[in-house]
Amino acid sequence: MKQTYIVSTHKRVKVINLGCSKNLVDAELLLQQLQKAGYEVGYETGCETDGNVQNSVQACEQGHALGAATEEEVIIVNTCGFIGSAKEESVNVILEQVARKKAGIVKHLLVMGCLSQRYGADLQKELPEVDAFFGKFDWKGILAYLGAQYDENLANERLLTTPSHYAYLKISEGCNRTCSYCAIPIMTGSYKSRPMESLVEECKSLVARGVKEIILIAQDLTYYGTDIYGKNCIADLVSTLSDIKGVEWIRLHYAYPVDSAATSASTWVTGLLAVMRERANVCKYLDIALQHCSDRMLGLMRRGINKQQTVDLIRTLRQEVPGIFLRTTLMVGHPGETKEDFEELCAFVKEMKFERLGVFAYSHEEDTYCDRHYKDDVPQAVKKRRVEKIMKVQQELSDELSASLIGKAYKVLIDRQEGDYYVGRTEHDSPEIDTDVLVKTDVKLRLGEFCDVLIKDHEGFDLYGELCP
Secondary structure (H helix, E strand, O other), rough: OOOOOOOOOOOOEEEOOOOOHHHHHEEEEEHHHHHHOOOOOOOOOOOOOOOOOOOOOOOOOOOOOOOOOEEEEEEEEOOOOOOOOHHHHHHHHHHHHHHHHHHOOEEEEEEEHHHHHHHHHHEEEEHOOOEEOOOOOOOHHHHOOOOOOOHHHHHOOOOOOOOOOEEEEEEEOOOOOOOOOOOHHHHHHEEEOOOOHHHHHHHHHHHHOOOEEEEOOOOOOOHHOOOOOOOHHHHHHHHHHHOOOOOEEEEEEEEEEEOOOOEEEEEOOHHHHHHHHHOOOOOEEEEEEEEEEOOHHHHHOOOOOOOOHHHHHHHHHHHOOOOOOEEEEEEEOOOOOOHHHHHHHHHHHHHHHOEEEEEEEEOOOOHHHHHHHHHOOOHHHHHHHHHHHHHHHHHHHHHHHHHHHHOEEEEOOOOOOOOOEEEEOOOOOOOOOOOEEEOOOOOOOOEEEEEEEEEEEOOEEEEEEEEOO
16 A cells, blocks of 8 residues: 655644553654654553453553643554454544544544554555554654654663653563464564663663663563573573662563473573562562463463463462562453363462452454364353452452551552552552552652551552551
């Protein structure tokens, strides 16, 4: 398709970001390029839909303004295409902007990201009002379309959309796993680690800007380095980053439960857990998506692990790092999941007592292994009931855990202020998806400040505390 290029005159652009924190980093990279090119930039985001962290109880909607105006010359929608609900949200947001364009509020509408990467040609036919579609990483094409030039010197520089005291650091792109249900490798390609030197340089740059918490993200942290160094290097990376002066917290999203060969229980744990145990600034927190527990379902999902190995791994994590909080994600309704499989999963959740847990219903995605070999045979209503039941179990476990924290003191990072409360997090909680600590005090606190907080009460997924004397 022939592309028509425009030259912006009013230089006002808003990026609407949808999906996971990896998409957020992509949006930040683009925003930096746009700002350097002279644009007044705005930003807003919708719910996070990454299957590794999706939590039906704690869905988030948050906007961040970076000079946003009510009328934009250009809107860029950064889409998500992970599961059906994410694709639906992306299309709905595009349609909202089409309506704004027809009303004369928006002059140009561009679409990028995962959905565009995978379905760009089809979308162009269905949504001719969109001026242009771009792939997931086509920042150069977007800049050229706007009549600007991509600056190679800004390749790893970003305009942060998070609060200034924390930032995501994406250590790789793509994925080499072959899970039955997942379309992410189709959209992002094979695993590509970023060189460690580049990550260290970016981390130092973030710290120099006031960032205190570095959240490492990748589709699979535990594969890091295998492709470029010939061995797993996640422990070396975390250790090196933890030595950087000014890094107060390092947090890890997302680990895969088996090693790079996907043939045995994990071999990455020994080195990484030693670093986590010995380094005070490496949070005792790990996000590790398990998806299921029954041997039959793990086989159908092509996860490369069985139930006993999974249980052994969880026990090892807790034994090697006392006090660690584990976040996991489970999938219900995968093709072939029986009532017995699901009940086994419920029993597993009760037994393992995960500190943080999210669950989502299987979504049948084109061109995946499931699409080629399985029938989507679990009714949607059944999937919904199973999601609700797992979350009810988790709510009860969360209540027990929260009650056990009353009377204990924690180092809390203050994220924001809401009404009469300062809202922060412990090292055991990731922003926007985990538990908040609400602190009511007459003392004026600064956002991004660490405080010692005594936990006094809990409600739902929230903790309430007061400053330690």
